[in-house]
Amino acid sequence: TPPPAVQQIRAYNLNPRDQIFEGLRSDYQGFDDWLKKCMKEDRPTFVVNHPDKDSYAALSILKKEVTNEFGLKGKVYKVCTFKVVNHGIKLGELMLKTIFDYATNNNADYLYVEVFPKFEHLINLFDTFGFSDLERNKYNGELRLVKKINPTQQKEWELKPFEFHVRFGPNKIKTDGVDFFTIPIQPAYHKLLFPEFESQNDLFPGKYSYGNSLRKAYLSNANTRQINTGDVLLFYRSEDYKSITTIGVAESVLVSKNAEEIARFVGRRTVYSIDEIESLCKHGEVLSILFRQVKILKNHYTLKALKSNKVLNGSPQSITKIDKKIKSWIENRLKT
Numbered sequence: 001t002p003p004p005a006v007q008q009i010r011a012y013n014l015n016p017r018d019q020i021f022e023g024l025r026s027d028y029q030g031f032d033d034w035l036k037k038c039m040k041e042d043r044p045t046f047v048v049n050h051p052d053k054d055s056y057a058a059l060s061i062l063k064k065e066v067t068n069e070f071g072l073k074g075k076v077y078k079v080c081t082f083k084v085v086n087h088g089i090k091l092g093e094l095m096l097k098t099i100f101d102y103a104t105n106n107n108a109d110y111l112y113v114e115v116f117p118k119f120e121h122l123i124n125l126f127d128t129f130g131f132s133d134l135e136r137n138k139y140n141g142e143l144r145l146v147k148k149i150n151p152t153q154q155k156e157w158e159l160k161p162f163e164f165h166v167r168f169g170p171n172k173i174k175t176d177g178v179d180f181f182t183i184p185i186q187p188a189y190h191k192l193l194f195p196e197f198e199s200q201n202d203l204f205p206g207k208y209s210y211g212n213s214l215r216k217a218y219l220s221n222a223n224t225r226q227i228n229t230g231d232v233l234l235f236y237r238s239e240d241y242k243s244i245t246t247i248g249v250a251e252s253v254l255v256s257k258n259a260e261e262i263a264r265f266v267g268r269r270t271v272y273s274i275d276e277i278e279s280l281c282k283h284g285e286v287l288s289i290l291f292r293q294v295k296i297l298k299n300h301y302t303l304k305a306l307k308s309n310k311v312l313n314g315s316p317q318s319i320t321k322i323d324k325k326i327k328s329w330i331e332n333r334l335k336t
Contacts, residue, residue, distance in 0.1 A: 002046060002098045003196045005091075005206025011038050011045040011061065020056045020083055027116065038063075038080070046098050048091055048206055057206075058084045058091040060099060070134060072146065074109030077102075082113060082122070090268065092125050094212035097170070097293075100129075104171045108149050114142040129214070130167045161230030165249045165292065170214055173232060173249055173294055175331045180232045180322040182244065182312065183218060183289075190237045192271045193218075194246050197296050209268040215251065217269035218289045219262070221280060222319040225287075227253050233291055234301070234330065236316055243300035247334070248291040255288075257281050262288050287319075301333065 002008050016035055025031045038045075038061055048058040061081035068076060079099060084091045103111050114137050115122050123143065131145040151157055151168050159167060161174040191198055195211040210216055218233075227233075233248040254265045259278040265288055266272075272280070280286045306312040309329045311322060322330065 002101070003094060003205075003212075004198070004201040005048050005094060005195075005212065006046050006058075006098045007049070009045050009047055011042045012040065014039055014045065014047075015056075018055050020059050020085060024081070024083065043080070044077075044102065046095065046102075048094065050085070051207060055085075057086050058095050060095045062099065062102065070144065072110045072112065075107060076110045076112065077106075077108050079111060079113040088209070088268075089207065090209040090213040091206070092122075093129075093214045094206065096125070096129055097212075097214050100170055103149055110146055110148055112144060112146040114144050116142050128166075130169065162249065162251065165230070165294075169249070170292060170294055173247070173334070174230070175232060175327075175334065178231045179226065179228070179324075180234060180327045180330055181224075181227060182234045182236050182316045182320045182322065183220075184236045184238050184316045184318065185218070186238055187240050189271050190235070190245070194235070194293070194296060197245055208271075210271055213269060214293050215269055216248070216291055216293055217266035218291065219266065219270060219272055219277065219280060220287050220289075220319065221283050221285070222287050224319045224321070225255065226321060227287075227289060227319075229253075232330075233289070234322075238315060241300060242303040242315060244297065244306070245300050246296050247294040249294055251290040251292055253287065253289050255285050257285050262286055266290065299333075301330070 016032065044062040046060045047056045050057040059081060060079060063078045063080045065076040065078055082095065084095065099111065112134065113126060113131065126145050131147045134144045134146045136142065137144055148168065161178050164174045165172065192208060193210055193216055195202065195205060206212055227250050229250055229252060231250040233250055234244045235246040235248060237243060237245045254262065256262050259274060259281045262277050263274050269290065303315055307314065310326050311329055312320065
C-alpha cells in the first residue's frame with residue numbers, strides 16, 4: 001500500500017492531457033506515442049493529486065525490464081517517468097519512498113533511471129538516496145543512474161552503517177557496531193511525522209513536507225549526547241499505542257540553544273514551528289537529530305513485550321540507550 005498521499009492507479013486511466021506532461025513532451029520526441037504504449041501495457045503507475053486543482057502534483061511510471069544492454073542481472077525495474085510539480089513539500093522523497101517499497105515488495109534487484117544532465121536537482125535527489133552513475137545513454141545523452149537493492153559482495157557489507165543504509169536503503173540497515181536508542185514521541189507528533197502509520201488518513205494527506213520526506217528531524221531537551229551517525233532509532237509512541245512503531249537511522253546531530261541555528265539545521269524536516277523551537281530553547285540546550293526513516297513496523301514492539309524481554313524497564317520518558325547485551329532481541333525482529 002503506498003503512503004497516504006500516493007495512489008497506485010491503472011496506467012490506462014492516466015489523463016494524457018494533464019499539464020504535468022507538458023515539459024516531458026518538449027524534452028522527449030515522440031512522447032505521446034510512448035505514453036500510449038505505457039497505458040496499453042498498464043505499467044505500475046503512482047500519482048499524487050494536486051489538492052487545489054484537477055491535476056497531478058507528482059507522477060511516476062515504472063517498467064519491469066526483461067533485458068538490458070548494460071549488464072544489470074536479476075529483476076530490474078526502470079523508473080521511466082518521475083515528475084514532481086511542487087518541490088517545496090518533499091513530494092520527490094514521497095515518490096521515492098513509494099518506489100522503494102514497491103521494489104522491495106516485488107523482490108527487485110535493481111532500480112535505474114535516466115535523467116538529462118540539466119536536471120541537477122533531480123540528479124542530486126537520486127544521489128542522496130543511493131543511486132550511482134552507471135553510464136550515459138548513447139542514444140540521447142541522458143545519465144543512467146542505478147540503485148542496487150540487495151548487498152551481495154563482501155566489500156558492500158563492509159561499508160560503514162550509514163553509508164550502507166544510503167546505498168541499499170531505506171529498507172535495509174546494518175546493526176553491527178552501532179547503538180540502539182528508544183525515542184518517545186507523543187501521538188500528535190507521531191501522526192504528523194509518520195502519517196502512513198495511521199489507519200484513517202487526513203483529509204488532505206501529503207501537505208506537510210516532514211510527513212512526505214524520508215529525511216526527518218526529531219527535537220528534544222533530552223540530556224543524551226551519545227547518538228552518532230548510523231545509530232538505530234526506535235520511535236516509541238507513548239500514551240495510546242505504548243509501542244515501538246517506527247525504525248530510523250541517525251544521520252547527524254546538533255546541540256544548540258540558538259533557535260535560528262536549529263531551524264536552519266532541521267529545515268522542513270521537523271513538525272516544530274520556529275516559535276516552538278524558541279520555546280524549547282528556553283528550557284535549555286536542544287538536541288536536534290536528523291534521521292532517515294527505515295520503516296513502519298507491521299508488528300509493533302509493545303511495552304509488555306519490551307519489558308518481558310528486558311529491553312525496557314518501563315515506558316521511556318526520554319531518549320534511552322538500549323543495553324548492548326539485550327539489543328539482540330531487537331536485531332532478530334528487524335530481520336523478519
